Amino acid sequence: MPSSRTIAPEIQYASLAQQGETAQIGMWVFLVNETLFFGALIFTYFLYRLSYPSEFAVAAKDAVLWCGSTNLVLLLTSSLTMVLAINAAAQGRRSEMVAWLIATLALGFLFLGFKGYEYFEDVRDKVVPGLNFEMKPGEAPAGELFWVFYWVATGLHAVHLSIGIGLILYMLLWRIRRGEITPTYYAPLEVVAIYWSFVDAVWLFLYPCIYLVGRS
C-alpha cells in the first residue's frame, strides 16, 4: 500500500486548504442545480396532487409502503456511515474510514436492491404508464399522473444514487488506494459525502410524496 504522497495544489490555488474549500463550495453550487432539477419535478407533482387529490389518493394506494420505508431507513443510515467515514479520514484512521465507506456502499446497494424488487412488484401490480397501466375505479384519468411522477422521480433518484455509488468506488479504488486522502487533505471525500447526503435529502422529500398519500 503506497504511503501518502505530498500533494501540491493546482496552479490556480495558493494552498491545499483553499483548493479543498473551493471544491466543497463547488459541490454546493452544483446542488443548487440539483435542487432546481428535482424541485421542478416535485412542482409538477404538487400541482397535479393539489388539482386531483382524490385521484392521487386512490392511485397511491398501490405504492409499496414497506419498500419505501425500508429504503428511507437505509439511506438515512448511509448518511451516518458516510459522515463517520469523513470523521475517520480527518483523524487518519484509514482502515476505519474504508470500513465505513464500504458500509455506505453496502447500504446503497441494498437500497437499489429493494428498489429493484419494488419495481418488480410495481410491474406485477400494473402501475407502469406506457407499459401495462391498469386504471382503477376512482383513479381515472389523472391518477396515472401519480405513477408517471413515481417512475420518473424514483428512476432519476436511482440514477443519482448509482452515480454516488460510483463516486465512492472511485474514492476507494483510486484516490484512497493511491494515498491521496489524508488528514491534511480529504476534501474530495467530503465533496462525495455532500453529494451523497443530498441524494438522501431528495429521498426524504420523495418519501411523503409517494408513500404517504391516501393512507388514512
Added chain:
Amino acid sequence: MSIAAFEPGAEPAADVESSNYLTARNTIASWLLTRDHKRIALLFMASITFFFFVGGFAATLMRMNLATPGGLLQPSVYNRMFTMHGIIMVWFFLIPSIPATLGNFFIPLMIGARDLAFPRVNLASWYVFNLSGLVVLFALVMGGADTGWTFYTPLSTEYANGYVFAAAMAVFINGFSSIMTALNFIVTIHRLRAPGMTWMRLPLFVWGVYAVSVVMLTATPVLAMDTFLLAVERFLGVGLFDPSRGGDPLLWQHMFWFYSHPAVYIMILPGMGVVSEIIPCFARRPVFGYAGMVVALMAIAVLSFFVWAHHMFVAGISIYAGVVFSLMTFFVAVPSAIKVFNWTVSLHKGAILFDAPMLYALGFVLLFTLGGITGLMLATLAVDVHVHGTYFVVAHFHYIMVGATVSAFFGGLHYWWPKITGRLYPEIWARFAAILMYFGFNLTFFPQFVLGYLGMPRRSYTYPPEWQSWNLLSSAGASILAVAYLMPLLYLGWSLIWGRRAGPNPWRATGLEWTIPSPPPSGNFEHTPHVALGPYSYDPERGRYISQDGTSHAV
C-alpha cells in the same frame, strides 16, 4: 478566504521569450486535453463559430424563401428550417458565445487568477457541448424537428413526426455544458480573486459573467426537467401534458419559459458586460455610475425569473396571471434602462475613438434600446394580443439577440483580439464591416416590425402578396448582413498571419489583462497581481490612465 496569493514556482518557468499559451506544447493532445482556460476558450470559439454558420445557413434559406410569396422551400421543410435555426442559434451559438469564449479567456485574467477554479470541469463542458452538438447535427441531417425551437406540446409530444426526441435530447445534454460553465465562473469569481480585487473593483465584464452564471445555474435545470418529461411523454405516450388525461399543456410552457425567459437574459448580460468594458476605454472616461451598473446587472438577473409568462399571454393562462407578469415585465425593463442611460452618460466629455470595438459597442446601445422599447410594447397586454405570434415579436428579439448580442460579441472579439492572438487586425476593414453590419441588420429587421404590425404571422412559409416589398427589403438586408458576418472571418484570419504584432496594451486600457504580454503566457501571471484600485481609471484631463495594479501611464 477568497483571496489567492500563489507562488510562481509551481509551473515550468517560461524562459523563452516567445513562449505563450499558444506556442507552449503544440500537439493535438495538448489542445484536446488542455486544462488551460485560454485554450479551452479557443476550442469553444471554433465550435460556436461552426454552429453560427450552420444556423446562419438555415436563416439564409428562410430569407430566400420569404423574398417572394411563392417561396423556395416546401412548407414542411420551411418549418424544419425555422425550428433548427432557432435551436442552433439559441443553444449552440448565443448562449455559449460570450461566456464560453471571452468569459473563459478573460475571467481569470481580469481577476488576477491563473486559471478557473475547476479546469477539468471546463474542458468537460466543451466535450459535453460537442456531444450535444453531434446530437443536434444528427437531428438536423436526418430531417430536423418542425415544432419551433419552443417545442410546445401536444405538437411535440404527440403529433410532430420529425426528430423531436433527438432535438430535445440535444438541448438536454447542452444544458449540462451551460451548468458546468456557470458553476466554474461562480466559484472562480468568489474564491480566486487576487489580493485587493474586492467585489466593487471588479470590471463590469466580470460582474456580467457572474450575473449570467447565476441565471444559467438556476434556470437550466428546470429546462432539463421539462425536456426530460417531454421525452418521457413522447416516448411512453403518457399524459403529463395531455388535457384528456388530466395534464396541462401549459405546464410544459410554464417550465419551458421559466428557463427560456432568463435564457434571453443569459444571452444579453455578457454582452452588456463587454460593452461596459469597451465604452470607458474608447471614451477615455470611467463608466458613469459603476455601482448602479452592478446593481442593475444583478437586478436583471433576478427579475428575469419573474416575467416568463409574458410569452404565454394568449396561450390560455388566467388573465390575473397575465396582469401579474405584465407588471413584472415592466419592472425588469428598469435596470436595463438604467444601464442604457449610464452608457450614454459615460460618453459625455469623453475623447471618443471610433475604432471597431467602439462602433460595435455604440451600435449595441442603439439596437438594444430599440429592442428593449419594443419589448415594453409586447409587455403591454392590450398590444400583445395583436402582435403575439407576428413578425413584431421576431423583430423584437432579433434586435436584442442579433443586433445587441452579436454586436457585443464582435465588439469584444475585436477589442480582445490583440490580447488573444498577439496580432492587430486591419482597422479599416473592421470599421467597414461594423458599419455594414449595422446597416444590414437594420435593413433586415426593421421592416419586420412593420410586417408584424400589419399582421404577418411568424413561422409561416408564405404570405399575402401585398407584403412582398417589406419582405424583399428584409431579405436584401439579410444578404448584406451575411457579407458583414463573413468579412471578419477573412480579415481576422488574415491578421493571424500578416497582422502587425500587438504589444501588451494597444488600446491603453486599465484592466489586469492588459498588464501581461499579448498573447499571455500559459500561467497568466508570473507573480500574484496586487490590485490597487477599481476599473476604468481613465483620466483624460490629467493625460494619464492607471491600470488596476496601480501603475500609472501617460495617455
Added chain:
Amino acid sequence: MSLEVDPRRAGRLPFIAAWGIMLLMAGMSLLTAFLRMGVWAPVLEFTIAALQVAILFILFMRLKGPPSLRWVFAASGFFWLLFLYGLSMTDYATRHSWPTQRVEIENPRD
C-alpha cells in the same frame, strides 16, 4: 481539509444522535399518514421532511462552520423554487378552466 484535525470531527455522538432523531421523525411522519388528519397530514409530513433535510444539511453536510458562503448556495436553490411555485400559482389558482378532468365543475362560466 484544514491543516489541523478539526476537534469537532472527533465526536461520533452528535451524528448518531441526529440519525436517531431523524429515524424517529420518519416514524412520526409514517404515523401521521395513518391518522385522519385531512389536509394537515401532508403539511405535517413535508414539514418533518424539511426539518430532516435541515439536519442533514447543517450537521451531516457540515453547513455550520466556515466557509459561510455555502449557506447562500444551500438556500438559493429552495429560494429560486419559490419563484417557480409562487408565480405559476398565479395562473393555476385563478384559471377557471383548470383542472380539466375534475368531475364537479366549480365555475359554469367555462
